[in-house]
Amino acid sequence: MNLESKEQPDAKLYGRRADVKYSLHLLRMNPIVLAGFFISIASILIALLSHLFINPSSWQAQNLDLRLCWNNPVFNWGIGNVFDCAGSVYPLGTDQYGRSLLAMMILAIPIDLQIALEVVLSAVVIGVIFGSIAAYVGGLVDELILRITDVFLAVPGILLAIVMIVVMGRSLPVLTLAVLITWWPFYVRLVRSQVLGEKERPYVERLHAMGASPTRILFVHIVPNSIYPLLVQATLDIGSVILTVSALTFIGLTPSPLLPELGNLANQGIQYIFTAPWLITFPGLTILVISLGFNLLGDGIRDIFDPRLRR
């Protein structure tokens, strides 16, 4: 059978390329992971192309005659249309100012994704630098870095972020920074534990004997060898960061109430939860789908690269 010819021994025979092929094969075999893959790709594509779909200068156009309107052909949702909504053509209804919800949601996706990517990438970089140094140097440096992460881990992340934003002012960079502050300690710890295991391997000793500098051994050899769990965690965390960011903007820590950001849209929508339920439903659903997509993908990558489950 076709399936058997792609077993592990074959992959070993033909080296790295067959390995990649085998990984792709595993990916194809798992429909759930594949779904996650497509959701992530689609959300990134929407984010990149959002300004082609929606004219960024026109989404703010208010149509006060058609506020809180959704001409739903299937069922009448909410307590009932307060306003006369004849002629409303917006696909997912309008908010309290008569702006199109769909347009705002499409414009919101790049903002959320951008924050998530910034936070995760910075956390990975910080984690790799401090975590690997902590593990490789050890001793007092290790102790110092670990205690600093302890300080940040002892406070609930959301609370720390709230305090940060309140003290430093409400803007997107501060929002990013506030989430990053709560996120980096996990990566430092993850990288540290990986490097601790990796630096005891024989090849490190061999590199020492060859006279390679510690910096080179650490960043050219050890770090690339211990990066896989980090990649999995980073993929999973894109979803979590989107959740955290939208939670923060949902409780009102948004740069501007008019900003089309998914949590902020939900915050505006919850005021009309029983008259216009779509205003909270769809932004929340978008967050759920995007974060589910990245979580499925990360989960799948973990399964695929886990040597214990591969065979």
Added chain:
Amino acid sequence: MGIVSATHNNKLPDHASRMISLGGYSIPQFWFGAMLQILFVLYVRVNGSGLFSATGALATTCGICLPAPGGITAYTGLPTLDALLSLNFPYLWDSLVAVTLPAITLAITSIGALTRIVRSSMMDVLRQDYILLARSKGLIERVVVYRHALRNAILPAVTVSGLLVAYLLGGAVIVEIVFSWPGVGNASLAAADVLDINFLELYVLVTAVIIVLTNLVVDILYSVIDPRIRL
């Protein structure tokens, strides 16, 4: 759920519980709370009125805002406990109903996280030799799984539940906003709005102390669950 998932690896129960846990892991708490409100207040109706009240505590009694029904003494200021202490069962029921939806909302993420942990550690443990031994001794599957495997697989879950306390304390802020619950999370956000730094400092300090204490309890629990671990 984690146990079922591990014992039925790659079968339907496994897929179902994995989907539920992943969903719980990636659902926005505030949205889940809002959806529960829409569902139970707008659509599920008992005797013509909503089963739950939308605003949770406020609509029944919160001990502080409204006088409690019947003779009730505020021993602790905690509605559920007060009702129990003064044997006022309608009030106890009220306070339990009021707490149901927020509690479910707060729990959904932790359910996802715990299921994943229990599943993976359970699958590890079920591969061990002593499980094979237990099976070959002729023990029934239930004893093998719950007596032998679970006790060894539960350790990581205990660790994570200790860490989850931090997460829940943070998440409480959001849930309190969604359900307009007059709790400390709402109060801290109000304090943040007017830059009441003293209040925020105290709140952060208190939560940090709670988290440190929880971790201490978790460490002590280790030695209860696994006698090999000496403190």
